[in-house]
Amino acid sequence: MEKKTVLFVCSFNSVRSQIAEGLLNARCNTRYLAYSAGVAPAGLNPYAVSVMREIGIDISSQRSKKLEIFHGVHFDYVITMCDGVKQAVTGSIPEGATILHRTFVSPSETRKDKAEILADFRKLRDKINDWLGEIFPDCPDALQE
Template sequence: MAREAEIQREKESVLFICTFNSARSQIAEGLLRARCGGRFTIYSAGIAPAGLNPYAVMAMREIGIDISQQRSKSLKTFTAMKFDHVVTLCDHVGLAASGSIPRGGHYYHRGFISPSEMRRDKAAILVDYRRLRNDMSNWLSEVFPDCADKQAENKRE
């Protein structure tokens, strides 16, 4: 147990933040953990946690990443912590929680639009979640180039 705690301290830490910690930050957490979980300790949180979105789980499962065991967490859980990388994934977070966002060595922001679930067609909703997953995957490859999606790189070659 002591060795595990020591390994955790050696890793850089990443916190992904969005409004509800149900889709965007959960997808980002799953993507980075799958690519570089050995290098980073990865967390996600929201200003108003709303539970894990089943469409996010489905979209990630399609690419072989299981996020079904991840849980929605409140940003308040992490406010006293310092992170090496803090990543906000929606514009609302910066406005609504600017004083409670933990500071980090590096701060990144991109306002990903949350897929709408107002549509009646479930297939169309899933298409939006796939688009979010793919856009986020590409962006994370730019932000964390050592953790780029190797499968996507192989397809481009």
């Protein structure tokens, strides 16, 4: 069985799309191959790495990538994760791709202590994980294993 390919896209490819890539690859690497990209890549957020490590998923080797590097690459699914990006990818999605969108607000790191920031990142991780279970029901839950 050939793996289906999935591209998660958000503005900076530092949190939301990185978490989604890590979760889907951990949940269902026999059926899907996930990638992520951003319109203006800003580097992998260390809090995203931390909250993923808490559930046994290491995303520390993932890199923040510019959407343009995937120009011309066919994906079975292109999933936008914030409103600003939804418009940016519209013209560059290959024919045949299933396009999905859900806005996830990236956690703020301003005026909070480390415990509050980590709590916000955990909530985001769990929301993304739950949503992935809805759109890819054939994959086991990464948080329950």
